[in-house]
Amino acid sequence: MYVYDEYDQKILDDRVAQYRDQTERFLVGKLSEEQFLPLRLQNGLYVQRLAPMLRVAVPYGLMNSTQLRKIAQLSRDYDKGYVHISTRQNIQFNWPLLAEVPDILAELATVGMHAIQTSGNCIRNTTTDQYAGVATDELEDPRPWCEIIRQWSTLHPEFAFLPRKFKIAVCGTDEDRAAIRAHDIGVELVKNEAGETRLKILVGGGLGRTPVIGVAVCDFLEPKHLLTYLEAILRVYNLHGRRDNKYKARIKILVKAMGIDDFRAAVEAEWAHLKDGPSTLTAEEIARSKSFFTDPDYKEFDAATAQADLDEQCSRDLIFANWVKRNTVGHRVPGYRIVNISLKATGYAPGDITDQQLELMAELADEYAFGELRSTHQQNLVLADVDISRLYSLWQSLQSAGLASPNIGYLTDVICCPGGDYCSLANAKSLPVAEAIQARFDDLDYIYDLGPLDLNISGCMNACGHHHIGHIGILGVDKKGQEFYQVSLGGSQAKDASIGKILGPSFKQEDMVAVMEKILNTFVELRQDEEPFLDTYRRVGIDPFKERVYAKAD
C-alpha cells in the first residue's frame, strides 16, 4: 500500500497544527460557531445527537495493521471502545470530546491517518473496489489512480468551498463493486481498441434526495490527463453549481439543468486552458504510484494439493465449509482466496467493531494477509490475500471473536447508517429496523435460498445507507413527528445500476418485519428456479409486490 514520505507527513502535520489552532480559537470564542462549522466539518467532526462524531479517512478502504491498532487504542482512550465502518469505507468514532479531537488527530498522524475532507462541501475520500488488485475480473488495479486522486484532492486550494460535497469513485472491473454510477464522478478503467488503458469519466451520479445514475462525459480519456480533466469538471461545478438551495446543489442537478452535451462543452472549454499544463501526469509519477501496489510476497506452493486439503477440511466441518462458500471469494493468484469478515452479526449495529476485535483483526492481518486490511462500502472488512492452506485456522480465530457470520451478500448483511440513535440529521432510527429484520430471518438456509440480496437502510434522505440502490431499500421518514419507513424495490449498485422504485405509503416501525415477510414471500412465489430477487423484480415489476403488501386482510 502507499507509504507516506516526508512530504506527505509534513502536509499532515501542518494540518494537525492548523486544526489545533482553529479548535483553540473556537473554544476561547475567537471563531464563531458559524465560522468553525465548515472548518470542523472539513476535518470530519460532526456535532451529533449525543456527542460529536469524528470520521477518520481510510483512503480507498486500505489500512495496515499498525493503523488498526492505533484505531483500537484511540477508541479506548477517547471513546467507548468501539468504532463504526461507514458506507464510504471510513471509520467513525461516536463519542469523542470536541476539545480532544486535535490530540486524536495528532495520534492518527503518527500512523499516516487523518480526518481531512471526510465531511464538508469539498472533495471527499475517494473509494474503490474492496477487491482491487486481487479480483479475478480486473482489467487494471484502480488503487494507483485512487492514490493520485487522493493527493490531488487533499487540501486542494480551489475546491474547498464547493456548492456541496463531492464524491469520486474508481473501478477497474467489469462488475462494478464501487458503485461508480452513484458518484459525483465515477472513473472506470477501460481499454481502447489498441489495448491501451483509458479512463471513462462518468459525471452526475448521486443518491440523496434526488437519486440519479451518472452519465459519461468522456469515454476514453488518456490517463495522463486525469487531473487536468478533473480540475475542469470541478471548476465548472464550482462556478456554476447552485448555491441557493442545498438540495439542488450537487453536480447532478447542474448536469441535468445544462444537459450532458452542454456540460461537456463547458468542461472542454475549461480543459482547453488546463490540458498539457504542469498538472499533466508524468510517466514517472504514474509508475511511482503503481510501485506501491505491487504483489506481496506470494508463496509458491502446490495449489492443487492445498485445494484438496481445503476440500477435505470442508467435508469434515460443514460450518467451516459454509463460511468458505459464503464469505470467501476467488483470488487471481492460484492458492489464495479473498476473505470477507462480516460485521453484521445479529444483535450488533451493522458495521460496528470493538477495540478487541480491531486488535484481533490487526493480528490476523499480520499473520495471514501481509499486514493489510480493507474496509468495504458494505460496512465489512476484507483480508485480501489469504493462502487457502491456512483458511481453517483463520476461520477458527474469527469464529471465536464473533467475526465469522456467514452472510456476505445475503439478506442479513444489511447496509445501514447509524440513524436516529446517533445522527442529528436522521428522521428515524435505522438500527432497530436492521436488528428486527436480522432477528426474524435468522434461518441461514432460508436466507441462502433467497440468494444474493442487498438490503439497504437509511435513517433519512441523505441516504448514507444507500437505500436507493438496495435491491430492497428502506428509508426513515418523519410524518408529523412520528417515525415511518418507506420501502423501495429494484435498486442496484452494479454496472446495470438502477434506482429503486417506491412501493407505496410508508409503514410503522413495528410493521416492518411483517412487510419484509410479505415482500420475500411474494418473491419466493414468483421467482423462477434460482432466480435472484433483482431479476424476479425486473421481470414481474412492482405491482405484484404492491398488491400483496397492501392487501387488506379478509
Place this chain on the structure above:
Amino acid sequence: MPRLIKDGVIVEDDSPEVLDLEQWLACSDRTQRAVVLEPGETLAPLIEHLDEIPLVMINFPIFMDGRGFSYARELRERGYRGEIRAVGHFIRDQLTYLARCGVNAFEFDDESELENALDSLGDFSEYYQASADQPQPLFRRRA
C-alpha cells in the same frame, strides 16, 4: 488610511477608485480604476483587458461561497499579473487557499485581524497541487 495585507506584509491601502464589472468595462480610463468581481459574474469579458487592470477585487459576501477561488486561479492562468485582492467576509483560515489560487492582497473588515492573519498565511509549508505561487505540482518536485 486603512491597512491591508499585500504580498505578505501589512501596508496602507492606496487603491484607486473601484468600479463594478459593467462600469469598469464602460469606463474610458480603465487603467486607473480597480474592478470588483461578485460571485455569479463571468470573467470572460475581462480576459481581453487583463493588461489594463491595475487591481481586481474579489468579493466574498459570505465565506462559504467558493467561486472567488476559481476567479483568482483563472485570472492567473490567463496571465494576469496585477494585484488580486480578497475583500468581504472571507476568514483567515482560508488565507493559504486564497494565496495559492493567486490572491496576493487581503483586506479585512476588522483591521485588528491583520497581524494574526499574517500567521495564517504560513499554515502550510508544502502542498500537493500546482498553484499560483508554485506552478509545479509536488509530483514534479519530489526528490
